[in-house]
Amino acid sequence: MSTAATPVRSRWESQRSFDELGRPLRDLTFCVVDLETTGGSAAGGSMITEIGAVKVCGGEVLGEFQTLVNPHTAIPPFIAVLTGISNSMVATAPPIESALPAFLEFAAGSVLVAHNAPFDIGFLQHFNEQQGRVWPRFEVLDTAKLARRVITRDDAPNCKLSSLAQLFGATTTPNHRALADARATVDVLHGLMERLGGLGVHTLEELQTFSSRVTTAQRKKRHLAEGLPHAPGVYLFRDDRARVLYVGTSKDLRTRVRSYFTASETRSRMGEMVGLATEVTGIECATPLEASVRELRLIAEHKPRYNRRSRNPEKAHFLKLTREPWPRLSLVKRVLDDDADYLGPFSSKKTAERCLSALHDAFPIRQCNDRLPIEPSRSACVLAEMDRCVAPCDGSTDASAYSELVAQLRESLLRNPDDVVATINERMDRLAADERFEEAAVHRDRLSGFLRAAAHTQRLSALTRCPEVVAALREDAGQWEVHVVRFGRLAAAGVIPSGADASIWVEQLRSSAETVRPAPGPTPAATAEESEQVLRWLERDGVRLVDVDGEWTCPVGGAGRHLALHDAVNRSRDSLVPFDERRALTLLHRPVR
Template sequence: MTTGSVLMATTLGTVADKSGTVLSGAAPSVRHVLGIQQSFDDLGRPLRDVTFCVVDLETTGASAAKGSMITEIGAVKVRGGEVLGEFQTLVDPEGPVPAFITVLTGITDAMVVAAPRIAEVLPSFLEFAAGTVLVAHNAPFDTGFLKHAARRLEVPWPAFEVLDTAVLARRALQRDEVRNVKLATLARHFGATTTPDHRALHDARATVDVLHGLLERLGNLGVHSMEDLAGFTSRVTPEQRRKRHLADPLPHAPGVYLFRDRNDEVLYVGTSRDLRRRVRGYFTESETRTRMGEMVSLAERVEPIVCATALEAQVRELRLIAAHRPPYNRRSRFPDRVTWLKLTREPWPRVSVVARVLDDDADYLGPFRRRALAEEALACLHEVFAVRRCAGRLPRTPRGSACALAELGRCLSPCDGSVTQEHYQAEVVRVRRAMTADPEEIVVALRARMRELAVDERYEDAGRWRDRLAALLRGVHRTQRLRQLAGQAELVAAAPGSGGWDVHVVRHGRLCASGVLPPGRPPAPFVDALLSTAESVEPGPGPLPAATAEETETILRWMEQPGLRMARGAWHSDLASAARHLSLLPSS
């Protein structure tokens, strides 16, 4: 491997975990990344450099959705304790001001009759607040009215960060300090220079003083950046916030992260294009899942596995979840818990539900994630084709008796010798074509059946056959996709990535090596070096790839993106049959 041209290349090799189990596809050690220093970007945005726009509204009622309108907007823009500007205007609510609102705010119909309407005011306010963090006391009320007005006027709403001083006060102040977190109470507590009186600018000025008092209090608790502040106001527990240092050593790079407990057992495996930023999210308001809060409380360290590309990270995640079966991962823990439909190879073949694929030259359909789905697909085959349904092998010359299905004309009845092998094999050929090539014969027959049921107003029965047919078509489509890639001995594909070209070696549906080709570098030496480090694999049995179905499907999705280039091997996607039929099914 030449230095430079393949600097970011990595190979999905093997490494043993602490129990000695070999984990296929596990990454080489990356513990050297734990000693890196933080950059200025990692320290976050210091609060003294953040521009806040503290806003307050007066309205004609409590709910914009129920027709209440804005009557006044007041805002103060501050940074580093200095006032940068103020914004204040009355707003014509386009209707009368209720009497109780006049009593509360002092705003009368006469005051707003000549005021501009919200259609004129909102763009001016958004320009004033552009690039700031919006602050309000009980922020959902104020931002809710502003967003509602923006939607009604079809004005794009900027992606403001929003800070709620009421929430901040609940987190920062003790019950014995203030009896509640009303604006008037907090203004008195912090000695605000402006007394709130339900006029927008006055209340905004009071909220500025409350904000500064809260930030001063939080500074003593180690909250110095906007990121610290966002974490402090989140719904995560204090214990979770205290563990945010676990993210500090992680790099800003794509890869996989493993949360481990005090016994070094894996609790959870995840993937991200930016390891540090994603793991930080588990300690802030961006993570709201209860199970994840429980997981973080048990975690003692986070192990990063840096990957060259996002696809490599996704594949490593799947392999590590399957290897460790972490208790807090819901999906991908048991890739072997799938079922297949098998058209047996015997004198009188039948279709059965099986748990695994054997190297026995039989035809398989699947995998199905649940046995019930496989049975629904099997019902479609039995509805259209008269192959036998009885279990067990039959001798070449059976001497049994006909079953009830044979008497109903639903089975060719090889049991009693009433059908020739040639006739029966012709039926098997039709089954094989529907399972492995094109299920059109089943689609035509079952759509006719659904129409008959609909004419008889048996809509539930028609819906059940629709669902069964959908299960079959998804199974055929999945089998076709897996077989297409599993049959390729070696492919080298490249697609544009953030740092150049993401290059991957795929053998029999398994990701074997990954790397990033920097812009301007010749591809041939890079590809040769990558191939020399790629994992060797043997093909899987039948349609099964040399990997889990989920891994191969992840690779397929990557290969179907626009801009893909083939560096080695030929590839084209031609899977129209099942997908076409599936798209024509009636909706639920």
């Protein structure tokens, strides 16, 4: 009996065909996970307090996983307010040594999904390594990253999980509890997949490479970068009427601008901007710091429609502790040369108001706007009846006691915020114990806003008080870049040429630097953002101070001590993802005007 030969594909041919076809999303099992933690950094000692996960395939839920985790450490009050998880709730929960293996068994064979995946997966990997285990070879999807590709501002104001859950009609509202947030993320994942399906994305491979797509129109404009040098500086995209559309900075102008016309540029807004652009001009700079500063100044000057940040540095807010017989706190838009104490600048009025409330919580000074006479002459307001004001208006306090209270407030503003921190932490503890988490969250936000503003003001003021700071940093190529900073403003920048006498060259740079006049209060002679860029450069490892005119010091007991934990948590738990890719701010020859 004879048999017909059956063609047999080689193993290599089968694998190639599989890769080309891809794995259909409808056939894959996804494990959507969310964590709650005691802080923002596992490496910094933060612990997991809850794990929640949902396993889905083809739009159907296959199973759920949830467990509280005993962190064996106290949960900070503001974390308890955020999550609703208290120390008593986790006291009898399993430790991470038991919870993590159980979760990994549940998730085995799945594609891991999380909203802001580097945070959640990073925590899991940290404790997995700490337990001496080999991390399973999970593929990972980040719904926050996917949302940046397909969600526009017409769809949602941002890419927070809460905003996306509302957009896609999630059946569960995110509430900073792990399982609820995981369930909401499942609905967001399915909503994103539905949108991506309309764009021809049907496999995991297509989903992973979707961010590499650019339009043909973008590619055709590569010639706009041809005239730019391979040098650090600032670039400006202009339209057919020479209007500036976008300002950016790079260590290599030509390479960076070319990236806008290739697969490495995936931001939808940038694609729109490139479509309008007819010209790109470059401005060479001596150092990256100069380029960064020049970028800020050009954005403020031209206010390009496609730059999100730094377009309106003049729209800042400050808190002012007035100088009058009965001082008060006031929200203002300008810093005057009036010997008052200022806190700021704040990027939004809402943040400034939160900070103002935090200070009023801790120091019951008057909140009325009237100018009081030295002697009291009227009845107290309702705030006095609520013990929220010492009521100088009706004589409840004398000038001496009021001055002492104001002195304590000034100390908290300028040097040591411990009184504010202690008062608000005590209030949050009481509210959390009574499970009044929403009220406690208000105080948490006020404290965070105050600490951030106080630390910012203290750092800026320390620099802007100095008439001149000259500093140098050795470049990778071995040459020294030098910056002259006057009252917080970059006045000159350059690189010492090979073979030049360093001291003579630095003196020449100083003599040619921009003349800068001091500005009142904490306001720098430049913008606050520019001086922050300068500060970051000055604080880099390897920077050497050549000369300092004045005292450049920050209070040892300043707000920065308390801010580190608050900032770490806010960065990690804030799932707001901008529609633009955020470039790391590069820290920025001649006076820059």
